[in-house]
Amino acid sequence: MLVVGVDEAGKGPVIGPLVVAAVIVESSGNYRETPNDFSGLGLRDSKKIDKRVRDSMERKIKEKSIDYNVVSVTAEQIDELRRVMTMNDIMVKAFTKALKPIDFDVALLDAADVNEDRFADKIQRELDSDKEFISKHGADDIYPVVSAASILAKVQRDREIKKLEKKTGRVIGTGYPHDKRTIRYIENHLKKTGDLPPNTRRSWKTATRLLKKYKQKNLSDYDD
Secondary structure (H helix, E strand, O other): OEEEEEEEEOOOOOEOOEEEEEEEEEOOOOOOOOOHHHOOOOOOOHHHOOHHHHHHHHHHHHHHOOEEEEEEEOHHHHHHHOOOOOHHHHHHHHHHHHHOOOOOOEEEEEOOOOOHHHHHHHHHHHHOOOOEEEEEOOHHHHOHHHHHHHHHHHHHHHHHHHHHHHHHOOOOOOOOOOOHHHHHHHHHHHHHHOOOOOOEOOOOHHHHHHHHHHHHHHHHHHHO
């Protein structure tokens, strides 16, 4: 039986892409068991694994899986899609894109919707598939193959953020709104250029708030 695990990295950041990964393995039917090819890797939620360990695990997962697929949705694409759909619908589209070229019997999904079943149903309809879809919150801590997908997605998103840092010559941090380095990067770019940095999700509340704050400060300085 071919089982695919699917997970994402980057749903919430204000900077950088959303990355979704799908990993395919052979399974006997007990999805909570670590697949034989992945034994000894210590698979779990990527956020609970040190970065250096994740990087090493990525290579092993790619080597040992039957197949895998990793897709990215850029910040610009997210902003464009949010004009016509919710972020949950974007997640459905991204998961569907990751699954579309893959042959599988069962899909294990890390639910990106408060309603687990609804998330699975939407993806199943998008794919027009009669395969089995199982969607769970925290699936990357329940099913090892979803943990593997979580790791591939996280490593790829980190890689893309590093590319942005190299291109800009600035420290961006994680790209998440709670990261002070990320906020500082946006604020410094606003001071320098008067606009948000490239690869910023302009539709995010954090981005609109920082842009509004910058413009208000400039108007205040002009009035003085």
